[in-house]
Amino acid sequence: MLKYVLLGFLSYLPLTGYELEGWMNISTSNFWQAKLSQIYTTLKKLEEEGAVTSQIAPQEGRPDRRVYTITEAGLAELYEWQRTPILDLPQKKDALLVKVFFGLEAGKEAMLTQLRLQLDLHRRQQQHYAQQSFNDMQHILEDHPELVTNAILWDSTRRFGVMYEEMYIGWLQETIAMVEKTLPDDEKAK
Amino acid sequence: MLKYVLLGFLSYLPLTGYELEGWMNISTSNFWQAKLSQIYTTLKKLEEEGAVTSQIAPQEGRPDRRVYTITEAGLAELYEWQRTPILDLPQKKDALLVKVFFGLEAGKEAMLTQLRLQLDLHRRQQQHYAQQSFNDMQHILEDHPELVTNAILWDSTRRFGVMYEEMYIGWLQETIAMVEKTLPDDEKAK
DNA sequence: TCGCTCATGTAATGGGTTACATGATTCA
DNA sequence: TGAATCATGTAACCCATTACATGAGCGA
Numbered sequence: 001m002l003k004y005v006l007l008g009f010l011s012y013l014p015l016t017g018y019e020l021e022g023w024m025n026i027s028t029s030n031f032w033q034a035k036l037s038q039i040y041t042t043l044k045k046l047e048e049e050g051a052v053t054s055q056i057a058p059q060e061g062r063p064d065r066r067v068y069t070i071t072e073a074g075l076a077e078l079y080e081w082q083r084t085p086i087l088d089l090p091q092k093k094d095a096l097l098v099k100v101f102f103g104l105e106a107g108k109e110a111m112l113t114q115l116r117l118q119l120d121l122h123r124r125q126q127q128h129y130a131q132q133s134f135n136d137m138q139h140i141l142e143d144h145p146e147l148v149t150n151a152i153l154w155d156s157t158r159r160f161g162v163m164y165e166e167m168y169i170g171w172l173q174e175t176i177a178m179v180e181k182t183l184p185d186d187e188k189a190k
Numbered sequence: 191m192l193k194y195v196l197l198g199f200l201s202y203l204p205l206t207g208y209e210l211e212g213w214m215n216i217s218t219s220n221f222w223q224a225k226l227s228q229i230y231t232t233l234k235k236l237e238e239e240g241a242v243t244s245q246i247a248p249q250e251g252r253p254d255r256r257v258y259t260i261t262e263a264g265l266a267e268l269y270e271w272q273r274t275p276i277l278d279l280p281q282k283k284d285a286l287l288v289k290v291f292f293g294l295e296a297g298k299e300a301m302l303t304q305l306r307l308q309l310d311l312h313r314r315q316q317q318h319y320a321q322q323s324f325n326d327m328q329h330i331l332e333d334h335p336e337l338v339t340n341a342i343l344w345d346s347t348r349r350f351g352v353m354y355e356e357m358y359i360g361w362l363q364e365t366i367a368m369v370e371k372t373l374p375d376d377e378k379a380k
Numbered sequence: 381t382c383g384c385t386c387a388t389g390t391a392a393t394g395g396g397t398t399a400c401a402t403g404a405t406t407c408a
Numbered sequence: 409t410g411a412a413t414c415a416t417g418t419a420a421c422c423c424a425t426t427a428c429a430t431g432a433g434c435g436a
Contacts, residue, residue: 166357230389
C-alpha cells in the first residue's frame with residue numbers, strides 16, 4: 001500500500017509529491033516503487049481522508065510547490081498499520097520465470113539470450129545496492145542527522161536488496177549451466 | 191501477464207478454467223498466481239481475441255465443464271512473447287520491508303513479533319518447495335509422460351523458490367539479531 | 381453435519397501504469 | 409542544442425482482488 005510509504009516519509013518531515021518520489025527512488029524502490037502520477041493521486045486521497053494537510057509554497061518560473069504535512073490522525077493510522085502483523089507471504093510476479101517455465105518451444109538459444117541479459121541486469125543491480133544505495137543513505141543523513149536511528153532499519157532493507165540480487169545471480173548462473181548442458185540444440189529453421 | 195501462463199498450459203493440453211487453477215497452484219504459484227475469477231475473465235477475453243476456443247462438456251449435478259483449446263493464432267502469440275527479451279528487472283512489492291523500513295516508532299517488540307512470524311512462514315514455504323512441489327511434479331509426469339522435457343525447466347523454477355526462501359530466511363535471522371542487539375528497548379506505556 | 385472438491389460465472393472496487401498537458405532552468 | 413531536473417496534475421485504461429450468486433457429491 002503506497003499510502004503507508006508516503007505517510008512513513010511524512011512522519012519524518014513535510015515533503016512535496018515530487019520530493020517523495022526522490023526519497024522513494026533512493027531508498028524504498030528496492031521493495032516498493034510508484035510513479036509520480038500515483039503519488040499525486042494518493043496524496044490527494046490522503047488529504048481528503050484527513051491524514052495529511054497541504055500548504056502551497058509559491059514559486060516563480062515553475063509550478064508552486066505543494067508541501068504535505070502529516071496530521072495526528074495520519075500518524076495514528078500509520079502506527080496502527082505498523083503494529084498489525086502480516087499473516088501471509090508476499091507474492092512474487094516474475095515474467096522471466098514464466099518464460100523459463102514455458103520456454104522449451106522457444107528454443108535453447110532464445111532462452112540463453114534471455115538469461116544472460118538478466119544476469120547482466122542483476123549484476124548491475126547488485127552493485128547498485130552494494131555501493132550507490134549506501135552512499136545515497138549517507139547523504140540523507142548529512143542533511144537529516146536526526147534520522148540516524150532510522151538508518152539502521154533502512155540499511156537492513158538495503159541488505160535485503162543485496163542478498164536478493166546475489167541469490168538471483170546464483171540461480172541464473174545455475175540455470176544457464178543447466179540449459180547449456182541439458183536442453184536439446186536448436187536445429188530447425190527460423 | 192496471466193494470459194501467457196494460461197496459453198502456456200493450454201499449449202500442453204486442453205483444460206478448463208478450474209483445472210488451470212489447479213496446474214498453477216502446484217507449479218507457477220511460486221512466481222505467478224491468480225484467482226479463479228481472473229482466470230475465467232481472462233479466458234473469455236482470450237476466446238474473443240481468437241487465441242483459444244472452447245467446447246462445452248455436459249455434466250450432471252454440477253455446471254457443465256468448459257474446455258479451452260489453444261488455436262494456431264494463440265500458439266503464435268505465445269511463441270512471439272516467449273522470444274521477446276525482457277529488458278528490465280522484475281519489481282518487488284513487499285509490505286514486510288515497508289514495516290521494517292519505517293518500524294522504529296512501532297517499537298522493538300512489535301518488530302520482533304513481525305519478523306519471527308514471517309520467519310516461521312518462510313521456513314514452511316521453503317519446506318514446501320523442497321518437498322511437496324517436487325512430489326506434485328512427479329505426479330503430473332505420471333499422468334503426462336510426454337511433458338518430461340518441460341519438467342527440467344519446471345524444476346529450475348522450483349529451485350528458484352527454494353533459493354528465494356533460503357535467502358529470505360537468512361535475511362530474517364540476520365535482521366532479528368540486529369534488532370535484538372541494536373534497537374532501543376520499549377519503555378513506554380501502551 | 382461440516383468442510384472440501386468440483387464447477388461456473390458476474391459486478392464492484394482498488395491499485396497501478398501510460399498517456400496527455402505544460403513549461404522554465406540548468407548543465408554539458 | 410539537447411537532455412536532465414524541477415514541478416504539477418488529469419484521464420483513460422489495465423490488471424487484479426473481493427464479494428456476490430449457486431449448488432451437488434463425498435468423505436471424516
